[in-house]
Amino acid sequence: MIKQLMAALAMAGLCAGAQAAYKDGTYTAEGTGNASKIQVEVVVASGKITSVKVLKHGETEMLLKGAEKRISKKVIAKNGTEGVKTLSGATNSSKGILEAVNKALEQAK
Secondary structure: OHHHHHHHHHHHHHHOOOOOOOOOEEEEEEEEOOOOEEEEEEEEEOOEEEEEEEEEOOOOHHHHHHHHHHHHHHHHHHOOOOOOOOOOOOHHHHHHHHHHHHHHHHHOO
16 A cells, blocks of 8 residues: 555655746657566657657556557646546556556656
8 A cells, every 4th residue: 555655645746846848859768567677658849748758568458559549638628747647457558558648748848
């Protein structure tokens, strides 16, 4: 339970301040999912996130695809990860995607 709380606090810290305008470009980064590293590609155009795609992973395909679809839409709509919640049933995969997106967005600052 303590590990989960610490992970949630760490994720909240990573998400803070993610609403900024970003430099245009295509950025890739990795996060840690349930069973593997998850590599994502984040595309920024005119300072806004226009695309979030998972490039590589070793997660359960069905769970990862659900998390990718939901999280991608939310990240694009919010232009960052602040307030984007994980998908129930795919929590660790969701956290891995969000971690990777945050790392990619750090490159875009």
